[in-house]
Structures are given as structure tokens and as C-alpha cells.
Amino acid sequence: MVDLRQLEKDFDTIATSLKRRGVDEKLLEKLKILFEEKKGVQKRLEAAQAEQNQKSKLFGQYKREGKDLSELQKEVAENKARIAALNDELRTLDERLFEVAATIPNIPDADVPDGEDESDNVEIKKILEPKTFDFQPKEHWELAEANGWIDFERGVKIAKSRFSALRLTGARLERALINYMLDFNRNRGFEEVYVPFMTNAESLYGTGQLPKFADDLFKIEGEELYLIPTAEVPVTNLFRDEILDADALPYRLTAYTPCFRKEAGSAGRDTRGIIRQHQFDKVELVAITTPDQSDKLFEEMVACASDLLTSLGLPHRQVLLCAGDMGFSAAKTIDLEVWLPGQGKYREISSISNTRDFQARRAKIRYKDGKKNRLVHTLNGSSLAVGRTLIAIMENYQQADGSINIPDVLKPYL
RNA sequence: GGACAGGUGGGUGAGCUGGCUGAAACCACACCCCUGCUAAGGGUGCGUACCUUUACGGGUACCGAGGGUUCGAAUCCCUCCCUGUCCGCCA
CATH class of the missing domain: 1.10.287.40 (Serine-tRNA synthetase, tRNA binding domain)
Incomplete structure (x- = not known):
């Protein structure tokens, strides 16, 4: 606000x-x-x-x-x-x-580039060279089907389109990735938390999803509860209506949650595979901080997610979003886009935002600065979207025979 | 889901036969005094939001939330939410 x-x-x-x-x-x-x-x-x-x-x-x-x-x-x-x-x-x-x-978005930072959409975003840097293949790399859904990792039809049968089931190594790798990411973040000083997967309307208002974006949310019938679209909602709202002790700040938090999104308005986009699902897993980073440290934490979070990709051997780039492409609550956002050889494109796998005091004002999260109560700054970012990481591993670690290698760092987790 | 008991300031907890209570007391916290350290003692301050004022200050609202009664409500009435305990049910 x-x-x-x-x-x-x-x-x-x-x-x-x-x-x-x-x-x-x-x-x-x-x-x-x-x-x-x-x-x-x-x-x-x-x-x-x-x-x-x-x-x-x-x-x-x-x-x-x-x-x-x-x-x-x-x-x-x-x-x-x-x-x-x-x-x-x-x-x-x-x-x-x-x-x-309540419907006015956050003010962009001065260093956010002008622009209307994705095409105006600014690449900051590339990390790791994309591997060259001596065969035609396949897209993830072909690989998933060939290896029996993803069951698309049955996912649709038991729920509806844009749902799927994981099986065999696919299912195990999903869990391994979650554990690996949580451990990685913990080693970087982020406290692991576990939170409700449904929240009330006040919480969604606090982080900016409501009232404007109700159409993107799954609401529980007969209850004032919604399935969370991202862990950012419950984790940031842990501190809603609280006055925090300045000495305890910053809070660095990480959480695994599934995320539920209606994907209203994206009909026809990414209909094959699991790029865009109604339910997906994500490990999230959240920081609650005094304003003077928020830039530093932003860098830290970008580095954390980027290093995580590097540790998995996944080529990616950092992109500074232009004013027109940012989310409602963000003052500044950097996306991480992972290289998908099957698609021959970089695709978003993480998005790190500084909301400054925008969410704090809505959610009334403050800290004591001497006598005065001041608004904190809140930041959030995907450590990584787990489903898309699975895709990236499939496409980047595929072999000529269609089998998929496992990154070394994940082997202890399987 | 049923039965009872509750929801007051950072915490504990008075007030709840309506006006002198935005709220006692104690604890915590901050500052000061005293004490050569430590322990103890004394004093002062200390809720939140908004409006107003150069400043000192002044005003309004808030005692879980929302309504109602009244000239006036933390105090009476209604609805809802939440917490605790017991029972039922489950993981």
C-alpha cells in the first residue's frame, strides 16, 4: 500500500x-x-x-x-x-x-528500468555456459514420459488439467530437491519454518494478493480460507500485526510449501509438461529487516538462489525486471531464468523481490526504533520452484539414449 | 461436534453493582540517584493509531471483532471469532 x-x-x-x-x-x-x-x-x-x-x-x-x-x-x-x-x-x-x-501497486525503485513487459527486462549476467549436445535434446515431457517419471493422464483424471502425478525417480527427486534446497538455505543462515498451506483473507491482503487478485486463488468452499499461491503469504504473515525487536532483525526464513494457482488468463500457455501447474512445490526465502539492510539482503537472496542453481550445475541468467513486468507488491525484482536445452530457451525458475515497506504497511509489521515504531522491509524470493528444477535437471542432464543423470549433490538425498 | 470457563496495556492481573479508569498493582524495560565490584534500595518514565501544535501540549478512537441499550460502557444486552478444560471423533 x-x-x-x-x-x-x-x-x-x-x-x-x-x-x-x-x-x-x-x-x-x-x-x-x-x-x-x-x-x-x-x-x-x-x-x-x-x-x-x-x-x-x-x-x-x-x-x-x-x-x-x-x-x-x-x-x-x-x-x-x-x-x-x-x-x-x-x-x-x-x-x-x-x-x-488497495489496488495501487508498489512504487518501483529508481534503478528499475522502464519498460512494459518481459521484452524490456535487462539481463544482468549469465552463470554457467549451456552445454552443447551431440544429439537433439528433448523437451522435459518426452523425457518424463520415457522414464516414467511423470504421469500426466492420471493426474488429470484424479483432479483436472494442469495437474500431474510424479512416479519412480521423478517422485523421489522432487523430495530430494526439497530437502537439498532447505539444507542449502539453512547453511546460508535461513531458519527453516513450516507453515499452514491455507491462509485467511487478512493474510492475503497483507502480502498484496487480495483484494485485486482473487481470481488467481483457490478458495475453500464455506470457509474464509484460501490455498496459498506461494509460501511468501504464510511466512511473511507470521509477523503480521506485530512490533518486532530491532535487535532480532533481520529474520531470514526458508520454507517448503506446495503452491496453488488458478492460472486464470494463461489458457493455452505451457499446456504441455509441468511448467505451469495448478499445484507445484516451491522452497521459498523470506527476509524481514530494518530498511537499512534491505538492499544487502536482496543481494544475499539473489546470490543464494543463484548459487543453488550453480551447485546443481544448471546454467542460468539473472534478469532485472522492468517496471511494467514486476509483480504488484514489488519495488524491485530479479528473476533467475534457467536454461532449458529442450526448449532452447531461458525460463523463469526463481523470482526475488524487495517489497520495501509495501507489505509491511498492509500487514502492520513494525519494529521498535528507539521510541518510534517503524515499518520493516519485507523481501521474498523463490529459492527455486521445485517442479521447474526437476524440468531443468531432466533437460540439462539428459543422455543420448533418453536416460537422465543425477547431479552429484543430489545423490546423497536419493 | 457437545458442555463449561475465559478473552483487559510487553507479561501477570485488578476493574466488570455504568460517569472520578486508557485503565490499579506487580513484573519486565529505559533513564536518574545511591552503593568502590556483585547483591539490594530509592525516584521518574513507559500502550497503539490518527488529528492538531514551531515547541510544551491538546483532541479523538481503541479493554477479542461487530452491532445494540444509555446523555455516558472495559463494565449491561445480542451476534461472531478465538483460547483453555472436559467429553466425542480422528492422524
Whole structure:
């Protein structure tokens, strides 16, 4: 959520920044006006309330002294009606303010490049040369089927399209990867946590998935609960509505969870294989920090995920997302794209974002800075998407005969 | 799911026959004094959010959440949520 007081003060700066993300300036104008209107009504309301409090005290006093109450009673009744009216007005304004404010994305960092979509992202660096094959490398679904690792038809039968089942070494490798990633992150100082796979609406609001992106979420019927689209939601919300001890910061956390996404609007994209599934495993990194350390932690998290790929021998590149391609809550995002020889393309396997105080403001995560409570910065990033790592291993470690080698670092985990 | 008991400030915990309580007391915490270290003692401060003020300060709201009664509610009434204990059921 944007800081409304800051918006009031530096309207032009913020409007310019948000325009880079395609936010209509008129919307911001509206927000600013609503905010000012609200303040006016609030002042009048509070004045009326102060008057009421005073008169109520007098009322008690008069009564004790046996004085005539009729005049006072009339005044108080009139004032009461005024309070009720102002209260309604304030509530309406608040609702409208919330409606607008909650749908405005985060302000991009200054060093985020301009651009509208993926094509404007900026490659930072490549790590590991893609291997050359002396045969035509296959795509992962061919390899998966040939080795019996993935059962697409039965996954669809027991659920629906974009679901699949893993079998044999595929199933075991999935689990091995999860364990390997968690251990890798733990060795880098990230505390392993295990969290609920469903969360309530407040949590999803806190990290920015709601109210704007309800269509992407699976909701449990008859409950105010949703299946999580990413571990970022439960892990970051561990600290919602809390005031943290500054000395304990930063928190570095890592968690394995499955993720559930409706993939609304991506019909027809990546329909073959397991690139885009309604359910997939992910190991996530989350950091909660004081603002002065958030840049450092961002670098640390990018390095952690990138080194993890390197340790698996997977060629990849780091890409700085342009303003138009970033997620709603992010101020800055670096994606890691892994090389898939079968597709002959780099594909996203990790995404690391600094949300600055955007989520913290929504989720009310603060820390004590001397006397003052200040908003923390929150960061999140995939350690790696496990399913896509499995794909990357299949495609990069495939042999001419269609069999697949296992990266050495994973052997102890199988 | 059933029965009871509860939900108050960082913690414990009063208040709950409505106004003098945003909230006692104790603990924790911060600062000061005293004590040559340690232990102990004394004093002061210490909730959150918003509005307002150059500053000192002032105002409003909040005692799980939302409604209601009342001139006035932490205190009375209703609904919901959560926690604890026992029973049932399960992993």
C-alpha cells in the first residue's frame, strides 16, 4: 500500500514513478482528494465527539447536583445525531479510500528500468555456459514420459488439467530437491519454518494478493480460507500485526510449501509438461529487516538462489525486471531464468523481490526504533520452484539414449 | 461436534453493582540517584493509531471483532471469532 501521507506531500514524484507501472495518474489524484476529504470529516467528527464527552460529564454533574437537565439533554441529542451522520460519512470515505488504495501497486525503485513487459527486462549476467549436445535434446515431457517419471493422464483424471502425478525417480527427486534446497538455505543462515498451506483473507491482503487478485486463488468452499499461491503469504504473515525487536532483525526464513494457482488468463500457455501447474512445490526465502539492510539482503537472496542453481550445475541468467513486468507488491525484482536445452530457451525458475515497506504497511509489521515504531522491509524470493528444477535437471542432464543423470549433490538425498 | 470457563496495556492481573479508569498493582524495560565490584534500595518514565501544535501540549478512537441499550460502557444486552478444560471423533 502506498503511504498516503507521502502521497499528499510528494504527489508528483510518486505519480511519476507509478506511471512507469501503468498506474493512471487520475486514480492517484482521486486518492489524494479522498484522503483530504477524509481528514476534514475526521476533524469535524472529533470536535463533535469532544463536545459530547464534555456534555456527558456535565450531565452527570448536574444530575448529582439536582439541576435541570432538559436543556442539556436536547443539546446532547442534537449533537448525537450529528456524530452519527459524520460517522457514516467517514465510513463511506474510508471504504472508498481503501478500495482505491488497495489496488495501487508498489512504487518501483529508481534503478528499475522502464519498460512494459518481459521484452524490456535487462539481463544482468549469465552463470554457467549451456552445454552443447551431440544429439537433439528433448523437451522435459518426452523425457518424463520415457522414464516414467511423470504421469500426466492420471493426474488429470484424479483432479483436472494442469495437474500431474510424479512416479519412480521423478517422485523421489522432487523430495530430494526439497530437502537439498532447505539444507542449502539453512547453511546460508535461513531458519527453516513450516507453515499452514491455507491462509485467511487478512493474510492475503497483507502480502498484496487480495483484494485485486482473487481470481488467481483457490478458495475453500464455506470457509474464509484460501490455498496459498506461494509460501511468501504464510511466512511473511507470521509477523503480521506485530512490533518486532530491532535487535532480532533481520529474520531470514526458508520454507517448503506446495503452491496453488488458478492460472486464470494463461489458457493455452505451457499446456504441455509441468511448467505451469495448478499445484507445484516451491522452497521459498523470506527476509524481514530494518530498511537499512534491505538492499544487502536482496543481494544475499539473489546470490543464494543463484548459487543453488550453480551447485546443481544448471546454467542460468539473472534478469532485472522492468517496471511494467514486476509483480504488484514489488519495488524491485530479479528473476533467475534457467536454461532449458529442450526448449532452447531461458525460463523463469526463481523470482526475488524487495517489497520495501509495501507489505509491511498492509500487514502492520513494525519494529521498535528507539521510541518510534517503524515499518520493516519485507523481501521474498523463490529459492527455486521445485517442479521447474526437476524440468531443468531432466533437460540439462539428459543422455543420448533418453536416460537422465543425477547431479552429484543430489545423490546423497536419493 | 457437545458442555463449561475465559478473552483487559510487553507479561501477570485488578476493574466488570455504568460517569472520578486508557485503565490499579506487580513484573519486565529505559533513564536518574545511591552503593568502590556483585547483591539490594530509592525516584521518574513507559500502550497503539490518527488529528492538531514551531515547541510544551491538546483532541479523538481503541479493554477479542461487530452491532445494540444509555446523555455516558472495559463494565449491561445480542451476534461472531478465538483460547483453555472436559467429553466425542480422528492422524
